[in-house]
Amino acid sequence: MDVVVEHIYLLVTVTLLSVLQNAFFAQKLEREGKGNNPSTFERVSCAVRNCMDAYPTFLAVMWCAGLCVSQAPAAFAGMLYLVVRQKYFIGYMGQTCQRTPGFLFGKRVIFFLLLMCVVGIFNYLLGRFFGSRYKQQVETITSAASALLLIP
Template sequence: MDSFIVVENIYLLVIITLISVLQNAFFAQKVERECNGQNTNTSAFERVSCANRNCMDAYPTFLAVMWCAGLCLSQAPAAFAGFIYLVVRQKYFVGYMGQTCQSTPGYLFGKRVIFFLLLMCVVGIFNFLLMRHYGSDYKDYVETITSAASALLLIP
């Protein structure tokens, strides 16, 4: 029964993580197709390869803050922000394949989502410390605010 409670608290995070793995496979396939289809010295290959590297560089940070936010504070807003990040990352990757200036909105929006997840982590840890040392638990209030604030991520 205890394992069911654990899975109940993380299943949305697991789903977003698996979707991100599929997205990484899609990105790798695009790079491989560009590599096999044309000369590897073309600008198209360079753009696809660079976009893939940039996405892979930010991937561990995304996973860490999404999981920390989900575990320390609230699973649903963290998973929602994670899903938004994956959509933005897809926009960044596709924009980078066209012209690099088309990827800028996706990059900036992705930074905002990462910052939101980081803020969720800090608030969750701070709430835990307050509860542990002073007996004050503000988790319900913070979850309500976070759930409402996660909808603000949709504003460009």
Template sequence: MLSVVVEHIFLLVLVTLVSVLQNAFFATKVEREGKEHHNNTSAFERVSCANRNCMDSYPTFLAVMWCAGLCLNQAPAAFAGLVYLVARQKYFVGYMGQTSQSTPGYLFGKRVLSFLFLMCIVGIFNLLLVRYFGNDFKDTVETITTAASALLLIP
């Protein structure tokens, strides 16, 4: 029984663990910058602000990724989660340079979160259709979302 449950959330767990490692990397960067420049330089402020911004959006990311994975399909949700982590890394690194360099990562991450949110809505709507009308479009929707997740890679 446990192996069946783990099989249905395995990819989501992996992406969550990778995101935890990324958070540790961000925290290490902030700590290192603080020690090198004594917390009062613009470089420390940029790194610290980038870290705070990433942490502010982190609960939203986890919620929509897990909801999309559980209500619809874990594979495209996990793929979108990985793409979001890449976008977040791009945002963080861009913010360490000039603030304007972080805009592409921010916009890309926002698009991925929108896709995950849409997956949640579709998954919940399909569950309601099954419960109240007996119609199950999950296979069709899974096919569409799997194909659509590849579109996330288009800049």
């Protein structure tokens, strides 16, 4: 059992942090629902819906990338996604231009995780059908590439 937990504890941590973030979003929505400003409630409601629409995709690609390639770069990208999602949510309260950077950066992180999934599956198929795996090289490349996500 310890071996299994060792391979997924970073992914579990990011998942639990995302659950806490969802609770924050729900609390903010509830608080705004009790207020007297319907336009603010509508913006918060829309921001929560937008974040929840992308949430299953985020979890799926983060877990697949972490299990197929390496948990460290996948968890790092997951943490970045949570920060970006928070920025998007807060930006939704303001003007349209404030939410756009969070949205675009979030798409970039999701694409990176999706690319990790594809590379991991391709690497598995190479090993399965041709007997040559490049797991160490793939892990090294994705670890280095995850740092590139920080470039704006």
